[in-house]
Each structure stands twice: as structure tokens, then as C-alpha cells.
Amino acid sequence: GRATGIVVATGMQTEVGRIAGMIEAADETTTPLQANLTQLGKSLTILILVIAAVVFGIGMLRGQESLINMLLTAISLAVAAIPEGLPAIVTITLALGTQRMAKRHALVRKLPAVETLGSTDIIASDKTGTLTQNKMTVEKLVVNQELVDSRATELPLDSHLAQVMILSNDTKIMPDGLAGDPTETALIQYNLDQGYPVDQLLTDRPRVTEVPFDSERKLMSTVHPLEDGRFLVAVKGAPDELLKRVTQIESNGDVQPLTKTSRDQILTVNHELATQALRVLAFAYKVITTVPTTVNTETLENDLVFAGMVGMIDPERPEVEQAVAEAKSAGIRPLMITGDHRDTAEAIAVRLGIINAGEDDAVITGAELDAMSDAEFGKKVGDYSVYARVAPEHKVRIVNAWQKRGKVVAMTGDGVNDAPALKAADIGIGMGITGTEVSKGASDMVLADDNFATIVVAVEEGRKVFANIQKAIQYLLSANLGEVLTLFVMTMLGWQILAPVHILWINLVTDTLPAIALGVEPTEKNIMQHKPRGRNSNFFSGGVFSSIIYQGLLEGGITLLVYWLALTYPVHATASLAHADALTMAFATLGLIQLFHAFNSKSIHESLFTVGLFRNKFFNWAILIAFVMLAMTIVVPGLNGLFHVSHLDAYQWGIVALASLSMVVIVEIVKFFQRRHMRRA
Known part of the structure; x- marks a missing residue:
């Protein structure tokens, strides 16, 4: 364009300054991932400190261990209980998610946005160039x-x-x-x-x-x-x-x-x-x-x-209709925002499947929106899926109205005036082709191809990221609960407890590579058939908390059972050797059972044989390396002395293997009944 202008204001007094003020005033929203991790960290810290203090206190009261040994045990228990690999797992999973999204034309500017996309309830999209080809x-x-x-x-x-x-x-x-x-x-x-x-x-x-x-x-x-x-x-x-x-x-x-x-x-x-x-x-x-x-x-x-x-x-993009249908099947509500005439907007929305023919009430114009107060619009916002003849300023009202309903909102924009809405939205999505630098700077993600279908792809990737982080958390916490339970019961019963070196080595072997490998599991086939998990959900939703509890109890119970069997039916008659064998078998079982349990954690509810045993090559290598590291401490001369463990014969290894494998069998049976219950519900 062209213009001859007289300067009447500068800085924050200009229209651009007003927009900058709106951006500055927009609250920086906390992503669901950040909120969940904060909540998880606080809860675990309190719980772990309490358990460590109880174990230390009971151990000292029994008088069977020295102060330094019980202190080391309590510290190692706290270390074992804390999923210290979680920050690395979350970061790696998010980073790999951004790489995959970039290959599909979605460029993520802020790492937590990857996971936030997975919880999106509303996608509010501009029409021109995003839903259509922008070729008039x-x-x-x-x-x-x-x-x-x-x-x-x-x-x-x-x-x-x-x-x-x-x-x-x-x-x-x-x-x-x-x-x-x-x-x-x-x-x-x-x-x-x-x-x-x-x-x-x-x-x-x-x-x-x-x-x-x-x-x-x-x-x-x-x-x-x-x-x-x-x-x-x-x-x-x-x-x-x-x-x-x-x-x-x-x-x-x-x-x-x-x-x-x-x-x-x-x-x-x-x-x-x-x-x-x-x-x-x-x-x-x-x-x-x-x-x-x-x-x-x-x-x-x-x-x-x-x-x-x-x-x-302006013809619709051929892939958008399918993307809209996929979004709807995933429980996500697509909204269309355009400056077009009401009738044009309605017709295109019908053709794309955003609304059904005859749903005139689902269309609202900017003039009608201006006539409503924020309170009135907040009550009626659920009625509208198409916004016609609207200005960019209306987008902020749309975002705020949906957020007050507890929804996670993704909003697209390409102009300078769109920046406040992009900042206010949970996911601000800028346009890579037609977008201004201001809109891109205010966004969390940029579409390299300005295509609505890319948003749906990004949502799928976001759901995959959350699901994989959830799997890793379930695996880590159930494994750590098994370790805590084993040490706690051993202390209560006065048994010879696992040494700090045993707990730390198991933690090192099982909490690193296998957990990280779960973070790169392939997408489950039905991931876009579920409704958005919502702003108030967390990592323990969807039956994860109960799974962590029963699986942790199982791991600890099976380990204690193996220890008891080794003591009750010893291979060696000498008491010291019998105790050494029992401790070694408990150590081997506690480590091996976690590696078998990693296979269970490939899906929260689906059968291991449905999701595939060997689809994830990195996972397979991680389990193999972890097993070798665990076995070396027992079978390699010199190392077993360092770890205070004895050699096990084939019979003892057989008991350890069968006990560890039983974890997979039991969890598969529980999952079977869980799926039946979910289908009935």
C-alpha cells in the first residue's frame, strides 16, 4: 500500500503500541504439562520424605543396623523413589516430538506447546489460506x-x-x-x-x-x-x-x-x-x-x-474436510473465523463439515458479537462454530470465553492485530507463509504451509507425546513403588535388607534407557478416537494411578516372595550363604521384574501383543543393554563381590525368571478385565 502520514503519536500511544500493550497485558498461561509436572513433583517430594523418615525410624528402633547404614538406606530409598530420569524423559520426548512435527510442516517455538496440543479442545482457525487455498x-x-x-x-x-x-x-x-x-x-x-x-x-x-x-x-x-x-x-x-x-x-x-x-x-x-x-x-x-x-x-x-x-x-483445501472430520472424532471442536459475508462463511463451513446444513444459529457476525456483553457471550459461546464479518480484535473475546469454560484453545492468526489473541490462547498458531513477524513472535507454533490439516497432525503428535510421558511415569513410579515396598517390608520384618548399592544400581539400570525408550513409542492406532483429556486432567488420569498402585504392590510382593522362598527352601545349608542367595535373588528379581514390566507399560490399557512386542527398536536395545548391566553384577567375577551378591545356579535363575515373567502375565489378565469394563461403560 501507499500512504502519506502526519505523526500524531509515538511509542505506546500508537495503534501498534496499543497492540503491544494488549500483548503485554495477556496472561502467560501455564501449560497442562507444566501444571502436571509441578503437581507431581510436590506430591512425590512430600510422600518420599515421609516414607524415608519412617524406614529410617523403624530401622533404628529395631537396632539391627547402624546409624550410618540406616541413613544410607533411607537416602538410597529416597533416590530410588524419586524418578530422577523424568525431566530428561520429558525433554527428550518433547524434543523428538518437535522434530517429527517439523517434518510435517508444524514448527514449534515453545517446547511445552507440543504436549499442550494433545489436550486441545477448541481449534479456532482463520478461513482464508488455512481452510482454503487462498487462490481466488x-x-x-x-x-x-x-x-x-x-x-x-x-x-x-x-x-x-x-x-x-x-x-x-x-x-x-x-x-x-x-x-x-x-x-x-x-x-x-x-x-x-x-x-x-x-x-x-x-x-x-x-x-x-x-x-x-x-x-x-x-x-x-x-x-x-x-x-x-x-x-x-x-x-x-x-x-x-x-x-x-x-x-x-x-x-x-x-x-x-x-x-x-x-x-x-x-x-x-x-x-x-x-x-x-x-x-x-x-x-x-x-x-x-x-x-x-x-x-x-x-x-x-x-x-x-x-x-x-x-x-x-477460494476453493477449500482438499485435505481439510478429512482433517475436520478427524478433529471431530477426536472430540475437538473446530471453529471458523472469517471476514466473509455470513452466507459465504456458512456455505464453506457446511462444505468442510464444521457445521451441518441448516445450522444458521451456529453462525454469528462481528456486529452481533459487538452487541453482546462478555457475560452474555460467555453463556452462548458454545452455540457458535462460525464467526463471519469479524475483526481480529474479536478473537481475544472468543479465546477468553472458551477458556473460562475450562477449555484448551488453539487459535490461528497472521496479522499484527492477531497477536494479542495468539498470546492469550493456550496454543497460538502463526502462519508461516502469510503471517507477519509480530504474529509469529506471539505464537507457540508456526504452520509452514498455513494448512488446517497440519494443526490436526500436530494435535495427534501432542497426544502421542502425552501418552508416552504417561507411560514412562507409570513405569517409573510403579517400579519405584516396588523398590520402596520391598525395602519397607524387609525393614519391618527384620530381614537383611538390600544395600544402598543394590537400590542405586537397579535405579540406574531400569530408570534410564527403558524409561526413555518408552518416550519414543510409536503412536497407538486409536489415539485420535479419544476425547481431549481436558485442562483438569493429569498424568494419573485414565486409570494410571490405580495401575501404578497395584503394579508397584505386585513388583514388591513378587520380590519379597522370591526372597522368602530362597530363605525357606535354601540351596545351601549354611545360613550366611542362604541369606546371601536370598538377597541376590531378591536383587535380581527386583531388577528383572522391572525390565519385564517395561513391556507392560508400552500401553496403559491395550495388550502387549496388540501394540507389538518389537515395534520400537530403541526400546528393544534398551531392555537388552539394561539386562546385560544387571546380570553382569551377578555373573561376572569381581563385580559380584563389589555388589555383595553371590553366584546363582540354573535353578535359582529359573525361579527369578519365572517370578519376573509372572508380572507380564498378571498385568495382561488385569488389562483384559479393564478393557471389558471400559467397553461396558
Whole structure:
């Protein structure tokens, strides 16, 4: 565009400053992941300190261990109970998620946003370029008060409709094509395709002055000299707004007063075209003898002659309809936001599946939104899925209204005015192609292809990230609970307890590679069939907490059972050797059972044999390496002395293996009944 300006304000007093203030005032929302990790950290810290203190106190009261040994045991117990690998697992899982998303054109600017996408309830998307291709083409013409197909009509060289289409237009004709707004380039392209001498007309009738397009009045006017010394005023804009300034109508070269019948006919055709998902522009003109001293809408845009209308279509992206359906099946509500006419917006929304045919009540205009208070809109926001004729400022109200309902909102935007809404949303999504630097800077994620379908892909990836973190947490906490239970019961019963080195080594072997490997598990096939988990959910939702409890009890119970069996039915008659064997078998069982349990944790509820035993190569290697590290401490001479363990024979290894494997069998049986219960529910 072009402008001559007088500076009337600077800094924060300007419109850009006002927007900067809105961005600054927008609250920095805490992501569900950050909230969940904070809650988890506080709860675990309190619980672990209490358990460690209890174990230390009971051990000292029994008097069987020295102060230093019990202190080391309590410390090692606290270390064992804390999932210290969790921060690394979360970071690695999120980072790998961003890599996968980047390959699919979703560029994440803030790491926690990856997981937040997985909890998205609302996706509020701009229409043009995101839901559609942003490639306008002229489909219909209203000329001489008749609706005709653009491809079957050639406008004469003296046609005022063609002239206004070309003159009231900011498109630049470049050597490599047309540059400008897609709506305007479509008008020029149509006339070029018809063989109209566009360059000649622009040369003969240069622009003298103009009233630029304004989103509030929805009109644009330009002034051009004529051969007889007079001037042509060329006006284009929204039909309903333009008709307010029209007093005459042209038909077959005749100019007649605009009657109510003609006005109603124009509005009817406008509605008809809009319901076909066409964007409609009206064109008018007038001839003046002199250019007004003050050029504005009052002096120029009046007493116009209606020249005709154009119906253009911005075709939907072919993949968006499927993406909308997938979002809906995942319990996510897509919203469409556009500056288009209400009827056009409704028609496109129906074609994309955002709303059903006849759902007029699901569409609201910016004017209707302005007429509502925030409280009233908050009550009714659930009724609307399509926002037509809205300004960027309305987006903040939409975000706030949904967030007050406890929903996680993703909002797209490309303009400077969109920045406050992008900042306020849980996930601000900028446009990589058409977006301004301000909107990208305020966003959490940028779409490299400006495509709605990419948002749905990102949501799927976000759900996968959360699911994998949840699996890792279930595995870590149930394993740590097994360790805590084993030490606690051993202390209570006065048995020879596992040494700190045993606990720390098991923790090192099982809490690192296997847990990280769970963070890169492939996506489960039905992940997009579940409803969003919601803002108030956490890592323990969906039966995870109960699974952690019973699985931790199982691990500890099986380990204690093996220890008891080894003591009750010793291989060696010597008491010291029997105790050494029992402790070694408990150590081996506690480590091996966690490695077997890692297979259980590949899915919260699905069977291990459904999700696949060996799909994750990294997981397979992690388990193998962890097993070798665990076995080495027992079978390698020298190391077993360092770890205070004895050699086990085949019989003892058989008991350890069977006991550890029983963990998989028992959990599979429990999962079977859980799935049956969930299907009935």
C-alpha cells in the first residue's frame, strides 16, 4: 500500500503500541504439562520424605543396623523413589516430538506447546489460506442485472464493470506474474484471460487519488482522468455496504434510478452466490467534473452507479474436510473465523463439515458479537462454530470465553492485530507463509504451509507425546513403588535388607534407557478416537494411578516372595550363604521384574501383543543393554563381590525368571478385565 502520514503519536500511544500493550497485558498461561509436572513433583517430594523418615525410624528402633547404614538406606530409598530420569524423559520426548512435527510442516517455538496440543479442545482457525487455498478465481458475474457464468461471458471494452475491476485494484503486474491480494489478483487475471487490454487501460487512466480499503466501511475507491477532462470514480466493496451509496444502476448501457425492486434483486443474488460459498464483490462508478479538495468517503462515495457484481471462490483445501472430520472424532471442536459475508462463511463451513446444513444459529457476525456483553457471550459461546464479518480484535473475546469454560484453545492468526489473541490462547498458531513477524513472535507454533490439516497432525503428535510421558511415569513410579515396598517390608520384618548399592544400581539400570525408550513409542492406532483429556486432567488420569498402585504392590510382593522362598527352601545349608542367595535373588528379581514390566507399560490399557512386542527398536536395545548391566553384577567375577551378591545356579535363575515373567502375565489378565469394563461403560 501507499500512504502519506502526519505523526500524531509515538511509542505506546500508537495503534501498534496499543497492540503491544494488549500483548503485554495477556496472561502467560501455564501449560497442562507444566501444571502436571509441578503437581507431581510436590506430591512425590512430600510422600518420599515421609516414607524415608519412617524406614529410617523403624530401622533404628529395631537396632539391627547402624546409624550410618540406616541413613544410607533411607537416602538410597529416597533416590530410588524419586524418578530422577523424568525431566530428561520429558525433554527428550518433547524434543523428538518437535522434530517429527517439523517434518510435517508444524514448527514449534515453545517446547511445552507440543504436549499442550494433545489436550486441545477448541481449534479456532482463520478461513482464508488455512481452510482454503487462498487462490481466488472469478466464477460468476452479475452484469446487466443478469447472473451469468464468467467463462461464458466476455465483457465489452467499454464495460464499466471491467474498468472498475481493473482500476480499483492494487495488483502489480510483474514479469513473473501478478503480485497482490488474492481477491484483487483474481479480478485482474480474469480480465487478462478475457483478452482485455489491462496494461493499456492502466496507462491511459492513471490513479489520481484514492480512498483506500477500510475493513470497517468495506469499500475501496480510486479516481482516474477521462479523455474529456472529467474523472471516473471506481468503487468496489461488499454489496450490502456499496448499495447504501448507490442511487442508479446501469443496464445495457442505460443508466436508470435504482428502485427498491432492483435493490432487493441484487441482495437476493448476493445471498444466492454467498450460499454457494462464493465471495461476492460489488462494483460501482460515477463521473465527476472535478476532484474534491478533501477526498474521503463522504465526498467521493455517494450517488454511485451500480455496474455489477462478481462471485469468486477460494476453493477449500482438499485435505481439510478429512482433517475436520478427524478433529471431530477426536472430540475437538473446530471453529471458523472469517471476514466473509455470513452466507459465504456458512456455505464453506457446511462444505468442510464444521457445521451441518441448516445450522444458521451456529453462525454469528462481528456486529452481533459487538452487541453482546462478555457475560452474555460467555453463556452462548458454545452455540457458535462460525464467526463471519469479524475483526481480529474479536478473537481475544472468543479465546477468553472458551477458556473460562475450562477449555484448551488453539487459535490461528497472521496479522499484527492477531497477536494479542495468539498470546492469550493456550496454543497460538502463526502462519508461516502469510503471517507477519509480530504474529509469529506471539505464537507457540508456526504452520509452514498455513494448512488446517497440519494443526490436526500436530494435535495427534501432542497426544502421542502425552501418552508416552504417561507411560514412562507409570513405569517409573510403579517400579519405584516396588523398590520402596520391598525395602519397607524387609525393614519391618527384620530381614537383611538390600544395600544402598543394590537400590542405586537397579535405579540406574531400569530408570534410564527403558524409561526413555518408552518416550519414543510409536503412536497407538486409536489415539485420535479419544476425547481431549481436558485442562483438569493429569498424568494419573485414565486409570494410571490405580495401575501404578497395584503394579508397584505386585513388583514388591513378587520380590519379597522370591526372597522368602530362597530363605525357606535354601540351596545351601549354611545360613550366611542362604541369606546371601536370598538377597541376590531378591536383587535380581527386583531388577528383572522391572525390565519385564517395561513391556507392560508400552500401553496403559491395550495388550502387549496388540501394540507389538518389537515395534520400537530403541526400546528393544534398551531392555537388552539394561539386562546385560544387571546380570553382569551377578555373573561376572569381581563385580559380584563389589555388589555383595553371590553366584546363582540354573535353578535359582529359573525361579527369578519365572517370578519376573509372572508380572507380564498378571498385568495382561488385569488389562483384559479393564478393557471389558471400559467397553461396558
